[in-house]
Every structure is written in C-alpha cells, then in structure tokens.
Amino acid sequence: MEKVFAELQEAIENGETQAAMDKTKDALKLGLRTDKIIQTAINPAFKDLGQKMFDGEIYVTDVLMASRAAHAAMYVMEPIISRFSGATKGIVAIGTVAGDLHDIGKNLVIMMLQGSGYTVIDLGIDVPVETFIDAVRTHKPDVLALSSLLTTTLPELDNLMEALVQQGLRSQVKVIVGGAPVTAEYAGRIKADAYANDLFEATEAVGDLVKNRIGKYAV
Amino acid sequence: MNQRENFFAMLEGRKPEFIPNIMEVYKICIFGADRADQPLVGGLDAFGVNWVVTKEGEMPEPNRFMFEDIADWKEYVHFPDVDALGIEEAAKIELADVNRDEVIVNVYSPTGLFERLAAFMGFENALCSLVEDPESCQEFFEAFADYKIACMNRFIDAFQPDVITYFDDLATANGLFMSPAVYRSVIKPSHKRIIEAVTSRGVIFNQHTCGKCEKIIEDYVEMGAKMWSSAQVSNDLDGILEKYQGRLIVEGGWDSSGPASYNDATVEDIIAETVRCAKQYGPKGNFIFLPTLLNENGNAIFVGDPRLAPMIEAWHTVDKL
Numbered sequence: 001m002e003k004v005f006a007e008l009q010e011a012i013e014n015g016e017t018q019a020a021m022d023k024t025k026d027a028l029k030l031g032l033r034t035d036k037i038i039q040t041a042i043n044p045a046f047k048d049l050g051q052k053m054f055d056g057e058i059y060v061t062d063v064l065m066a067s068r069a070a071h072a073a074m075y076v077m078e079p080i081i082s083r084f085s086g087a088t089k090g091i092v093a094i095g096t097v098a099g100d101l102h103d104i105g106k107n108l109v110i111m112m113l114q115g116s117g118y119t120v121i122d123l124g125i126d127v128p129v130e131t132f133i134d135a136v137r138t139h140k141p142d143v144l145a146l147s148s149l150l151t152t153t154l155p156e157l158d159n160l161m162e163a164l165v166q167q168g169l170r171s172q173v174k175v176i177v178g179g180a181p182v183t184a185e186y187a188g189r190i191k192a193d194a195y196a197n198d199l200f201e202a203t204e205a206v207g208d209l210v211k212n213r214i215g216k217y218a219v
Numbered sequence: 220m221n222q223r224e225n226f227f228a229m230l231e232g233r234k235p236e237f238i239p240n241i242m243e244v245y246k247i248c249i250f251g252a253d254r255a256d257q258p259l260v261g262g263l264d265a266f267g268v269n270w271v272v273t274k275e276g277e278m279p280e281p282n283r284f285m286f287e288d289i290a291d292w293k294e295y296v297h298f299p300d301v302d303a304l305g306i307e308e309a310a311k312i313e314l315a316d317v318n319r320d321e322v323i324v325n326v327y328s329p330t331g332l333f334e335r336l337a338a339f340m341g342f343e344n345a346l347c348s349l350v351e352d353p354e355s356c357q358e359f360f361e362a363f364a365d366y367k368i369a370c371m372n373r374f375i376d377a378f379q380p381d382v383i384t385y386f387d388d389l390a391t392a393n394g395l396f397m398s399p400a401v402y403r404s405v406i407k408p409s410h411k412r413i414i415e416a417v418t419s420r421g422v423i424f425n426q427h428t429c430g431k432c433e434k435i436i437e438d439y440v441e442m443g444a445k446m447w448s449s450a451q452v453s454n455d456l457d458g459i460l461e462k463y464q465g466r467l468i469v470e471g472g473w474d475s476s477g478p479a480s481y482n483d484a485t486v487e488d489i490i491a492e493t494v495r496c497a498k499q500y501g502p503k504g505n506f507i508f509l510p511t512l513l514n515e516n517g518n519a520i521f522v523g524d525p526r527l528a529p530m531i532e533a534w535h536t537v538d539k540l
Contacts, residue, residue, distance in 0.1 A: 152274040
C-alpha cells in the first residue's frame, strides 16, 4: 500500500502522466479510497514540488508537467469522486479582474487546485465586478480567488472587495488575491483574507481558508 | 559629456559622468517591430496571430492558438516576406528628427524565440513542448531565428542603430520558466545565432528579460550581449552590477511591485524610489535607470503623467557620478 502511494507521488513529481494514471488505477484496485490517495500521494507531491520550487531546484515547466500528471490521476478517480457528494475539498471561484487579459498564473493555480481535489469554477479573464458577485451568489464558493497581473488593474481588486461588502456577501466567502504586482501589504490594505506569492502558496492558503484556519498566508 | 558620449564611456568600461535614464539617453524606435513582430495598435501580425492591446502593451489574444502540438508547426507557420514588411519606410518616419550626435538610437525587437512560440500555441503548451518535444522546438527556433536575423539585418540597414533591444521574457518574479539546462539545450543555440548576427555588424545587443533570470545572465554575456534590461529587483542586482562591471550594462532597478509602482503612488513615493535606484545601483558605473511608473491609462512614459516631471527633476539631483 505504501509502495503504490510512493510510486504515484513519484510519477506526479516527475510529470509522468501515463505512470500517474497507472498507479492511480493500481491504488483503486487495492481498494484505497480516493480521499486517501489524494491526501497520501497527490498532496505530498505538491508539497514537495512547492519546497523544491521555493529552493529554486525546479521550474515552471516541471510544475506544469506535474500538474498535468496530477490531473490525469484525478481524471481516473473522477467517476468515483463524483458519486459521492461532498467529496470535493471545497469550491473555489477564480478569475482575472476586469481590464486584465492574463490567464497564465490563473490557469496554473486552477490546475494545482483541481489536482489537489478542489472544485474550481473558472470565471475567465477580464472579469467585471458584477460577474464575480453573481458567481458568489450562484455557486456559493468557499473561496474567491482573484488574479491581477497588471499594476493598472490593481484597483479592480479594491472595487470588488467594496462590492462584496455593499452586496452583503463579504462574510459568505473568503477572498485570496495574487498576481505579479500584488503584495501582502496590498492584500492587507484591501482587506483580503489571504495573499499568495505563487501557485503552491495559493493552494496551501486555499486549504487554510476552506477550513477557516488562520494560516501563514492570512493577511 | 552629452548622453551619447556618456553612454559609450559606460559601455567601454570608462567612468561616466552621470547615470543615464532611458527617457533621455535613447531615441527608441518601435515602428519596425510594428511591422515585423507585433502591431502597436493590435490586430493581426504578419504571421496571422491576433494581438490585443492592454494598458501595459500588446499581447496575443488569450486562448486563441494557431496550433497546440509543436510537431505541427510547419503546417501553420508561414514566414512573412521580409522585403514586404516596410521596414525602410518605418525607419524614415521614425528617424526624421533624431540627432545621432546626441542620443543613442535603440531599435526594439520584441517577441523573441520563446515569446513567439507562446504567441502561436499558448504559454502552457509552449512550456510543455520544451520538455516533451525538444527536437521540434529546436527546429522551430532555428527557423524562427532565420526570420529574426533577416529582420535584424533590415533594421540595421534601415535604422543604423547603436543598440538593438531583443525582448524574450523567460522568467517569473520567482525564477526561470524552464531550467537553465532546458534553456541551454533548446533555446540558446538559436538565441546565440541572433546575438551574433547583430553584434557581427557592430551593433550593441541589449537582452530584455523581465523577472528573476539571474541564472542565465552569464549565458547572455558569454553570447555577446552588452546590456540587460529590465533588470528587476527580484535578481541580485548589486551582485550582478559588481560581477559584470565593464562587461554588462544593467538597465532597470525600479521595484515594479513596490508602492512606487501603484497607480496612486505619491510623488514622494516615486522620488524615494528614484533616489534609491541612483544611490544603490548608480555608483558601479554600469547602470541605466528604467522606471516603471504606471497610472490608470498605462505606462506613464508612453501615456504621460504629471508625476514624471518631478521624478526626472529629482533624478537630476542624484545622477552625477
């Protein structure tokens, strides 16, 4: 049992999509639960990758390949997961704010979150405040994740935070912000719940927010 | 010394009289790039990629890819006829009022090897291709380098520039997109050909790479780049200025994620950052100041901003060496 977890983790870290699918199937054949597979193989793989990224040992290409492998593992488990309502780790609505067309960082975060077992609603790029508000009302996400890659669109983050308050929705959803020009200081200034500097921090921070924990990425 | 004399003193490793800033040292030429690489006002480029204009520049239309498998690139990529791009006409318009005795003529060449691949197939596909099918990527880069070199030669003939600034963003604020080994094996051979094509004609090569790319600065220098922009603070700028004194001019310095880059940054914030750049990086003698001052309309240098004048005024109080 330990062996199959280790092999799946290794396959994900190495970005080996086919091996990740095969090992996931092996784990399921052994009767292992999907949540156990996610917790014992996929999450540790991302944790390892996050540390290696932080240490400068790996690069975006490696993370991308690993995310694809994790996606493949999730794909194998998806029919089982979807049979059990509530099996998701949480719902995250994510989008790039109005005026900003960048999707790279957002898409990487989505891959990581999905690979880690979250349900992600991708609102896309250039998303107006009203769309974020509608998404909170409609999908009732645990977390609203906002990306801004342009300094010129930073005020949109502020506008959205204000709109959440005005619409009486602020207490219903946790907000995490990120993107190249965003800083922890800026996140604190607009009263977001968390700030993440990269996709690994984002995944960890979302985990804290979903569980109502004050984690190290809280602002 | 005027701006030009001061620049060449810096380039040749002699002591400059003052620290240059990009607003005063260059005549920046972008009309050639408009025709050869990416249209300034958006729309289709010469390859058929659609560009959309944002407040901070143009970018390929998101999620609209020409192909998704790098092995298919030959089916989709048709190189434009360089003779038909109108580079000579662009040069005539742009150089009409330049005083070559005073300033440095700097021709921009955006959309380098990796950026062009990403423009065709999207960022994620491009990155994965570097690892999954490096042979096809190398083949594409070789072919695109041929096009780029043909354009560079036209730029040199038409503009007679002092500097060509070649743009290829290869890094995030935290590190390179790809490992140095992947860069060196897949991209660098073609990159080297482009640099050699420019430097062999006596033109200074300025490599523009945003983000934390310090792990491949040595590669740039080794290939013949004499300048690097937009040197961002996520790199060890002090160490790089020190290490490459007399060999590499570092253009940048501005903390583009700091308070001085917020839209609502005060004049005091901006002056403080300006003074920091001059005092921290200027004394090494191989630094050019490149501020990133932004407002709700975009980059202040291109769209104007009342805070620019006090910033330049403050700069002139601290730029003497």
